[in-house]
Amino acid sequence: DPSTEAYRRRHEITVVGDNVPAPITSFESGGFPPEILKEIQRAGFSSPTPIQAQSWPIALQSQDVVAIAKTGSGKTLGYLLPGFMHIKRLQNNPRSGPTVLVLAPTRELATQILEEAVKFGRSSRISSTCLYGGAPKGPQLRDLDRGVDVVVATPGRLNDILEMRRISLKQVSYLVLDEADRMLDMGFEPQIRKIVKDIPPRRQTLMYTATWPKEVRRIADDLLVHPVQVTIGSVD
Ligand code: ADP
Ligand code: MG
Numbered sequence: 027d028p029s030t031e032a033y034r035r036r037h038e039i040t041v042v043g044d045n046v047p048a049p050i051t052s053f054e055s056g057g058f059p060p061e062i063l064k065e066i067q068r069a070g071f072s073s074p075t076p077i078q079a080q081s082w083p084i085a086l087q088s089q090d091v092v093a094i095a096k097t098g099s100g101k102t103l104g105y106l107l108p109g110f111m112h113i114k115r116l117q118n119n120p121r122s123g124p125t126v127l128v129l130a131p132t133r134e135l136a137t138q139i140l141e142e143a144v145k146f147g148r149s150s151r152i153s154s155t156c157l158y159g160g161a162p163k164g165p166q167l168r169d170l171d172r173g174v175d176v177v178v179a180t181p182g183r184l185n186d187i188l189e190m191r192r193i194s195l196k197q198v199s200y201l202v203l204d205e206a207d208r209m210l211d212m213g214f215e216p217q218i219r220k221i222v223k224d225i226p227p228r229r230q231t232l233m234y235t236a237t238w239p240k241e242v243r244r245i246a247d248d249l250l251v252h253p254v255q256v257t258i259g260s261v262d
Contacts, residue, residue: 037076043254047083050074056082059114061149062107069145075100080256081232082108090253091232092246094261101234102142105202106176110152112200112230113175120153120173123194127225128178128202129218131209133158139178139204152176159183167192181209181217188224195224203249206235207242215245222249237261 030048034041039049050056053066053074074082077095084091085108095101109126118125128143130136136156143154154176155169163186170177170193177184177193187193201222203209209218231250235242238261246253 038259039076039080040257041080041254044252046254047087049079050082051079057086058107062110062146065146065149076258077101077256078104084254085232086111088230090230090250092250092253092255093234094238095258096236099258102139103146105232105234106143106146109176109200110147110150113152114150116199118197120175123197124174124177125197126176126200127195127198128176128204129181129209130178130204131180131212131214133160133180135205136178136180143176143178147176154178157183157187181214181221184221185217188221196226198225199229201225201229201231203233206233206245207237207239210241210245
């Protein structure tokens with residue numbers, strides 16, 4: 027389709043993979059329910075960013091995604107909104123564990139992601155919490171006991187809580203590795219691999235990264251199945 031090609035060229039979008047859907051060039055054409063569109067409107071966003079436009083339709087058709095785009099390109103909502111749709115479709119009981127798990131490298135990032143999840147998930151009745159080190163476990167465990175749909179976690183703290191058997195990942199079927207390159211730089215690879223062993227293999231996996239070095243390619247090869255790769259601009 028020439029308009030798809032023109033949009034991709036204009037926004038420097040490169041896609042690699044099979045059956046790659048056309049980008050969504052407006053929020054309304056994305057297939058999101060009214061509750062979510064209302065939140066987008068409230069936030070004052072006028073159109074999807076290029077990474078959102080191209081990765082939403084891929085994620086919404088349950089394909090694995092590798093997204094390579096620099097900071098500030100809107101990656102968080104790129105994975106959260108399809109994750110919310112996934113939660114609504116499955117209707118799991120959150121008391122049996124989260125359906126969506128987002129791994130992020132730092133407490134600051136996990137907190138920011140949680141804020142977006144709370145803000146954009148509220149009217150869809152999506153519950154979220156975050157787990158990170160350097161803070162008492164008590165309140166984090168209490169949120170888990172109450173039951174949440176979305177857990178945003180740093181790998182170290184999540185492993186601690188897994189070892190305490192205070193969380194089950196048996197219901198996770200949408201896994202996001204955010205800032206994958208930074209998580210590997212920080213030495214989290216063994217922790218990530220350990221966490222993934224607790225998640226059933228029938229899942230959708232999405233990886234977001236600003237750079238694409240061989241360490242990141244290797245973990246993508248191991249954890250994702252026939253992913254579509256979306257790149258915005260040029261990468262290292
Ligand atoms: P990244 O993870 O790629 O660094 P973020 O997801 O943190 O980027 O988004 C950067 C900022 O852009 C955030 O403040 C976010 O709320 C805002 N944002 C996200 N999507 C849009 C959009 N479609 N239009 C305008 N701003 C947006
Ligand atoms: Mg980000």
